[in-house]
Amino acid sequence: MELIPPLRARLIYVVTLVGAGWWLALSFAAPWLAAEHHYTSASWVYAALSVVCHQMPQRSFHWLGYPLGVCARCVGIYAGFFLGLLFYPLVRQVEEEAVPQRHWLWLTAAPTVIDVAGDAVRLFANTFLSRTVTGLILGAGVAFYVLPGFIRLGFERLQAGENRNG
Amino acid sequence: MAEVDQKQPAIVGGVIVGVLSVIPIVSELNTCCCLWALLGGMIAAKLLIDSSPQPVKAGDGAMVGLWAGLIGGAIRFFVGLPIELMTGGLKLRLLERLADWTGDPKLQELVQRIIEQAQTQSLLQWLIGAVPIFIIGALILAGFTVLGGLLGVALFEKRTEPVASPPPYPPHPHSLPPSPPPGEAQAALPSQERPADGPSCERDESKASDHPGDDRSIVE
Numbered sequence: 001m002e003l004i005p006p007l008r009a010r011l012i013y014v015v016t017l018v019g020a021g022w023w024l025a026l027s028f029a030a031p032w033l034a035a036e037h038h039y040t041s042a043s044w045v046y047a048a049l050s051v052v053c054h055q056m057p058q059r060s061f062h063w064l065g066y067p068l069g070v071c072a073r074c075v076g077i078y079a080g081f082f083l084g085l086l087f088y089p090l091v092r093q094v095e096e097e098a099v100p101q102r103h104w105l106w107l108t109a110a111p112t113v114i115d116v117a118g119d120a121v122r123l124f125a126n127t128f129l130s131r132t133v134t135g136l137i138l139g140a141g142v143a144f145y146v147l148p149g150f151i152r153l154g155f156e157r158l159q160a161g162e163n164r165n166g
Numbered sequence: 167m168a169e170v171d172q173k174q175p176a177i178v179g180g181v182i183v184g185v186l187s188v189i190p191i192v193s194e195l196n197t198c199c200c201l202w203a204l205l206g207g208m209i210a211a212k213l214l215i216d217s218s219p220q221p222v223k224a225g226d227g228a229m230v231g232l233w234a235g236l237i238g239g240a241i242r243f244f245v246g247l248p249i250e251l252m253t254g255g256l257k258l259r260l261l262e263r264l265a266d267w268t269g270d271p272k273l274q275e276l277v278q279r280i281i282e283q284a285q286t287q288s289l290l291q292w293l294i295g296a297v298p299i300f301i302i303g304a305l306i307l308a309g310f311t312v313l314g315g316l317l318g319v320a321l322f323e324k325r326t327e328p329v330a331s332p333p334p335y336p337p338h339p340h341s342l343p344p345s346p347p348p349g350e351a352q353a354a355l356p357s358q359e360r361p362a363d364g365p366s367c368e369r370d371e372s373k374a375s376d377h378p379g380d381d382r383s384i385v386e
Contacts, residue, residue, distance in 0.1 A: 034276060043280050044299065051303040052310065054197040057268045065272050074199060099224060099320050142317070145224075149316035152225025153232075 004155045009095035012154035013088070016147060020082045027075055031066035045069055061128070072128050073112070076135020083136070084143025092144070097152060099145045108141025170218040172230045179210025179234030183311055184241025188249055200310035206238055207231035207314020212322045221325040224316055231315020232308060239304025247300050251292070258284055 026045060033042035046055065046069060053070035060067035061075060068075055088094065111134040119126040183206030187193050195201045211227040218226075250257075258281050265277040287295070 034272075039276065039279050040283075042276070043283075047299045048302045048306065051196060051306050052200040054194075056264075057270055057273055066276070067273065077199060097224065102320055105317075105320060142313075145320040146228075146313055146316040149224030149228040149312075149319065152223060153228040153312075156225055156229075 002159075004095045004097070004151060006093075006095045008155055008158065009151050012151045012158075013085075013094040013147065015154065016150045017082070017085045020078070020085050020143075024075075024078045024082050027069040027078065028063060030069035031063045034066040035064035042066075059128075059131070071131075073131040073135040076132035077139035077142075080136035080139025080141075081143050082139075084140035085147060087140075088143060088147055094147070094151065097148050099148055105141055105145055108137050112138045170214065170220075170222075170226070172214060172226070172233060175210040175213035175217065176230050176233035177237060178213055179206040179230065179311065179315075180237025181241065182206040182209055183234060183238025183307060184245070187238060187242045187307065188246040190249065190253055193246075196307075200307065203235060203238065203307045203310035204314040204317065206234050207311035207316075208318035208321070210234040210311070211315045211318025215319070215322050222319055222323050224319050227315040227319030227323075228312050229315070231312040231318070234315070235308030235311030236304075238311060239307045242307060243300050243304050247296065250296065250300075254284070254292075 026049065030042050030045040030049065033039075033045060049055065049069040053074045055067065055069070056071060057067040059071045059073075061072055062068070070078070092100075115126045115130050115134045118124045183203050186202040186206075187196055193202070196203065207227075207230075210230045210233075211222070214226060214230045215222045261277055262281055265274045268274075284292070
């Protein structure tokens with residue numbers, strides 16, 4: 001397996017980071033468009049994001065008087081993912097292909113699982129804060145497991161494109 | 167890594183994503199962070215790991231997840247769109263009830279506008295509105311199955327890449343096979359290379375090797 005040149009890995013990292021930021025921004029775009037009376041555009045964004053989230057208003061943050069495109073937990077996960085990617089180079093080299101040991105992934109998922117399960121069995125009632133914070137932790141953890149794969153995938157696609165173009 | 171057939175894992179994962187994403191009510195679990203897409207990607211990665219004789223890399227997991235997502239997205243588009251057409255009215259009524267339940271006037275206004283828009287549009291207008299949404303939805307599904315594939319590799323791939331063996335070292339002089347006896351060694355030399363009156367080739371026991379076990383003849 002070919003090693004990924006650091007410069008190329010950083011380029012793919014930046015693209016991934018921008019993509020994650022764009023995805024997070026999309027959640028905020030929906031209420032902003034609605035507040036600006038672009039109802040059709042807003043409904044498109046809400047409809048697109050309805051694929052990934054229940055969008056219950058009582059479980060969503062509101063901005064400009066409208067609920068965000070996704071619920072508080074999802075916002076937490078996406079924001080955590082973005083932050084995890086942002087701080088990734090401070091923890092690991094972006095060209096490193098190995099992922100951290102899997103028990104760290106379980107550890108970052110545990111707060112969300114406890115938060116969901118505890119609420120489901122009525123042991124406690126989760127809150128906006130608990131949903132967002134546990135989502136943040138999960139999202140940040142997941143970033144460390146998916147970025148190496150994104151970089152390898154991006155590198156192989158770039159290589160394939162270059163080979164096609166000669 | 168040797169080429170492993172990714173088709174079968176991708177098809178199985180894609181069918182799981184697609185079918186679960188179009189069944190009414192069951193598909194609603196996709197609203198939990200695209201659960202079915204993540205699951206389909208993970209299953210595709212698991213199948214790839216099981217069929218691969220070598221450790222599967224994260225990039226392979228992402229690739230098989232992408233294929234599974236594209237297959238699942240295609241199923242969602244071609245099967246889910248007609249189902250949506252048949253159940254759209256019901257969903258709008260549910261949405262209206264949900265908006266009423268929240269008691270949020272702005273949300274009620276938004277939902278009311280969507281319902282009014284839906285009621286006044288023709289089938290063609292509906293298709294023009296729904297097709298891009300379904301295409302975007304299919305792409306989102308593909309994105310999440312990639313994530314599922316990556317997480318699947320992180321969770322299920324327990325083998326590690328074998329460390330590449332270093333290039334073989336030249337044989338240690340002490341492990342060389344013993345030289346032939348002096349006479350034969352000299353005979354083996356071409357005549358012009360043979361020493362004319364040089365010292366005879368014989369082992370000087372006084373200069374025996376310092377290395378124990380070295381019983382090779384010393385040819386001077």
